[in-house]
Amino acid sequence: MNINKSNTFTENSSIYLGLSKLAGLWFALFAPVVFVIIGYLIPFGDVQTLSNILKLTDTYIGKGFLFLTITLPSGYAFDRILKILNYFNIYPKRSKLSIYGLAIIWAMHAFYVIFLR
Numbered sequence: 001m002n003i004n005k006s007n008t009f010t011e012n013s014s015i016y017l018g019l020s021k022l023a024g025l026w027f028a029l030f031a032p033v034v035f036v037i038i039g040y041l042i043p044f045g046d047v048q049t050l051s052n053i054l055k056l057t058d059t060y061i062g063k064g065f066l067f068l069t070i071t072l073p074s075g076y077a078f079d080r081i082l083k084i085l086n087y088f089n090i091y092p093k094r095s096k097l098s099i100y101g102l103a104i105i106w107a108m109h110a111f112y113v114i115f116l117r
Contacts, residue, residue: 023076026068034069063114070114071107078103 041049056062082099085092
């Protein structure tokens with residue numbers, strides 16, 4: 001019996017699992033709050049409310065929160081899309097590269113828009 005052990009990146013690595021669990025937790029806790037802010041407070045808020053939201057997003061803590069709110073749920077969603085494709089035995093060419101590459105490009109774009117612009 002020949003057992004092949006490779007040192008490649010697998011889904012069982014602690015960094016991958018930790019990041020995936022953090023993204024799922026962030027998506028479950030903070031995404032509804034952001035949806036309420038975007039859906040109800042901004043359209044129906046007065047000038048004072050909008051001014052306070054803009055002041056909050058100009059701080060580094062607010063920018064970091066926005067960055068994590070954009071990148072973590074999108075990375076989690078792309079990972080779930082890859083798992084669904086694999087569940088239905090759909091294996092596009094370079095699927096991991098394209099899915100995770102798209103998530104990284106999305107994160108770099110969010111970083112550019114939030115911090116550098």
